[in-house]
Amino acid sequence: MTVQDVRAFNRFYTNVIGALDYSRHLYAPYTLTESRVLYELAHSPRTDAADLRSELSLDAGYLSRILNKFEKDGLIERTPSRRDPRRIRITLTAHGRETAALLAERANESVGALLATVPSAERSRLTEAMSTVRELLSDGRPPRREDVLLREPGPGDLGWIVSRNAALYAAEYGWNADYEGLVARIVADFAEDHDPHLERVWIAELDGRPVGSVMCVRDDAPATARLRLLLAEPEARGLGIGDRLVRAVIDFARDVGYRDLVLWTNDVLSSARRIYQRHGFVLVAEKPHRSFGKDLNGQDWRLDLHGAPE
Template identity: 80%
Template sequence: MTVQDIRSFNRFYTNVIGALDYGRHLYAPYTLTESRVLYELAHSPHTDAADLRGELSLDSGYLSRILSKFEQDGLIERTPSERDPRRRRITLTQRGRETAAVLDARSRESVGALLATVPADDRPRLAEAMHTVRTLLSSRRPAPSARRHREDVVLREPVPGDLGWIVQRNAALYAAEYGWNTDYEGLVARIVADFAEDHDPHLERVWIAELAGRPVGGVMCVRDDAPGTARLRLLLVEPDARGLGIGDRLVEAVVGFARDGGYRDLVLWTNDVLTAAGRVYRRHGFSLVAEKPHRSFGADLVGQDWRLDLHVSPG
């Protein structure tokens, strides 16, 4: 393989995905780079300019101009960083989130249309070839730091197959780590089926955490029976992805969504053996309001009810 081979492939690929075809208005009214910055902001809640520069390898002056444009358009807000007061935390406004969602939907539609031209029998071969390219080129790069690993995690909406993944991974992980039987799998399956069959997308949502192209976590926010109350359900992080702050990001996403949706309270039910999850809930302001022993899933457990008052300002 020569340098020319790679350059030729790059020209072919950018043409196929329409990255340079501004006539299609894929990113309008923003450029491809501006759209990528919006995407990072939509999927990284704790982001500042230095993080974005490192993640996207952008010139600081160029990035500053992009962020100033976003601020003028009402897409972002800049506040002092909690980690370092010398930095400015960048967050999307409601308008910014809506804009990012529109651009993301256009991109998904464009890629979906492209994939539709590939025969179903050829798609596994295409996926394997793309995986090979990514693996071979990534293996020649310096090992990323823990911070970079954390930023590689993307929170996204579920695609076909993800809801089934939630059921399967919940069942397998809790059986392996706590010895729970198939009663728990049945419970998770009913929760997921209820969501799939009937949910209000403005008030209920599922998030999938993705790392290196595979799901590594998930969580749900659904309406509770009590008026004005949302319920957090099925928080899960794969063992090999723990320690990257994924649980915190998933819970933070639920809290923000519930607060923006006008809920007064956010509740959840869990068991005392899930100590790591309990620490995550406490960090986000939840209070343990009740405990009750029970026998479920083939084990003696202590159920816990947690509650967060969404009218109380965070921090």
């Protein structure tokens, strides 16, 4: 392969993507860079201007103008960070989330239109080729924390949550199909009837594939949310995925007005329990039980969202 080969491919791919985006007015009324900033805000559980500058390699003045425009359009809110008053926390408003979702929908339609031109039998080749390009040009470096994306679930992701929970807990703890049934019921209840303003699922994605997940749902107690089904794939552990997923739930629950966040787990899940403790959860009750084919010790944990540090 020569330099000219790479440049020729770059021109070809740029023309394909550029023509597709232009024909669908993909980012209107925002520029590509503005849309990238909006995307980062929609997929990061918490962020500030310094985070955005680092992640997107943007000039401070240019980013400031973009954020001013977003604030004028009612897309974002800026508030001082409780951890460091010198830093400004940036969050999307409801209108901002709707706008980000619209741009994401357009992007999905655009990519879908592109894939529709590829015969079904050839799409696996395309996927393998794209993965090969990414692998070779990454210079063999291991995944980094910043390579992990938190996003909302897409088609098939809820089924993935059921499948991976069942497989992982069977492999690591010997739990039987009773656990898969429990997870399936939890996920089905969410899919069939949930309030998107008060309940949410996050998928952690690495290199285009899901590697973790968590849910936040309403609890029976007033003003209380429940964290459920925290999971991180073994090959992706060590990247802080569990911490980020739990932090995403905490931020979301606090922002929408919950007073308390609770969860139920078992003491054999020591890694998960350490994550909960780091984020301020307190053990409030525990009880032995026989479930999933094992003798277990169930635990109830609670976090006071008004007292928890941001």
